[in-house]
Amino acid sequence: GDLNRKGLRVLGVAQKTNPPPVDEFSVKDETDMVLIGYLAFLDPPKESTKEAIQALKDHAVDVKVMTGDTELVTIAVANQVGLPTDRVISGEKLMDKTDDELKIIVEEHDLFVKLNPTQKSRLVGILRGNGHVVGFLGDGINDSPALRASDVGISVDNAVDIAKESADIILLEKDLMILEQGILSGRKIFGNTMKYIKATTSSNFGNVFSxxxxxxxxxxxxxxPIQLLFLGLIYEISSMSIPWDNMDEEYLNKPKKWEAASIRKFMVWFGPTSSIFDITTFLISFFLIAPSIAGGSYGSLDPGQKALFIAVFQSSWFIVSLWTQTLVLHTLRTPKIPFIESNASFIMTTITSLGIIVGSVAPYTKLGELLGLAPLPMSAWWMLIITVIAYLALVQIMKNIYVKRYGELL
Known part of the structure; x- marks a missing residue:
């Protein structure tokens, strides 16, 4: 017991003077033996274990131990790595428990000792049934069923072959802090994916509505149509920078789940918001910008002037759509105030800026002429820029209301 309390596994060594034939050993033969002594084995946790467990806790990841070791050994190791030891239960007490009972037990305990492989696998399945996303780290033969039952099975390079075959991920480094890096990378990828999906669906919904x-x-x-395709091309190239974007630290601190309903809510909230300023752009272009260049209202013009009127109108909406679609990526990428409280990555900022520049210059080039776009005077630019600023301000207001109502943006 004293050795177990120090975290050592202990084997007793005994001698039998009259053993049976080699192929006939059984439990019955474990009698009338002379104790020779004990062998104590120490398998200390990795140096990075305590730091890794704390890092996981800091990012809202609960750590539970499921082992075949005795209670004393498990408690000793748990004390070394900073895990609570007041909620321990053994496999013997779980034998006759129903799934409903286990659903409560698995939430109320942190250390599960003297488990057999089937019990490990069953507890992992119960955790998943309770709505948790479960990662299981193991390196032994007895861990393989639980590795397969988990959402993400994790093993190490020096594990037994069956454990590595059962795992989804094999750690090649001995430093367990790689677990934190993997979790943060996954959350960053998920967050950037949600940025693209939500921003694009809301933008497309708004454009179709407009x-x-x-x-x-x-x-x-x-x-x-050719102008819409060119606009879409610039937007998609700009969106290709999103995988390299930063995520706010607050977003990375908690796990997220895929919810299709959140995309619909996001689209309904922010799609019509862009339509409001599309309509104001239509009004400004139809009654102010285009008439000032074409020489009068649309109905009073000859065919040649009408063609110029249409080109100017389409150029105005092209510019506004380009600026709003691209800049709203910066606004909707964070619940904070963009460019002030939260900045996009250098790659995203550079590519989206280049997209705006290319699209804004296009009406003044031969390419713009081929696309049916017309140059705009400086007076038109001021009206369009004010429209874009007003749109981004409204999006910020709507974003704040949305976060207060639903608790998160992405």
Missing amino acids: VLLASLFLPFLPML
Whole structure:
């Protein structure tokens, strides 16, 4: 017991003077033996274990121990790595428990000792049934069922072959802090994926809604198909920088779950918001910008002037759509105030800036002429820039309301 309390595994060594034939050993033969002594084995935890467990706790990841070792050994090791030792239960007490009972037990205990392989696998399944995403780290033969039952089975390079075959991930480094890095990388990838999906669906929903409204009142298309394709190309190239974007530290501190319903809510909230300023752009372009360049209202112009009117109108919406679609990526990437409280990565900032520059210059080039775009005067730019700023300000307000109502943005 004293050796177990120090974290050592102990084997007793005994001698039998009249053993049976070699192939006939059984439990019955474990009698009338002379005790020779004890062998104590020390298997200390890795140096990074305590730091890794604390790092996981800091990022809202609970750590539970499921082992075949005795209670004394497990408590000794748990004390060394900073795990609580007041909630321990043995496999013997779990034998006759129903799944409903285990659903409560698995939440109320941190150390599970004297478990057999089937019990480990069953407890992992119970945790998953309780709504947890479970990662299981093991390196022995007895761990293979639990590795397969978990969401993410993790083993090490020097584990037994069956454990490595059962695992989804094999750690090649001995430093367990790699677990924290893996979790943070996964959350960052998930967060950046949600940025793209939510921003793109809301933007596309808003654009479709705007086109439908414009088609009811305009005597021409608000934007030509080739112009929409060019706009989409610039936007998608800008969006390709999102995987390299930063995530706010607050987002990385807690795990997230995929919820399709959140995408619908996001789209419904922010899609029509962009449509409001699409409509203001239509009004400004139709009644102010285009008439000032074409020489009058649309109905009073000859065919040549109408063509110029249409080109100027389409250029105005092209510019506004380009700026709002691209800049809203920066606004919706964080619940904070963009460019002040939270900045995008250098790669994202550079690529989105280049996209805005290329699209803004296009109406003044031969490419713009081929696309049916027309140059805009400086007075038009001021009106469009004010529209973009007002749109981003409204998005920030809507974003704050959305976060207060639903608790998170992405």
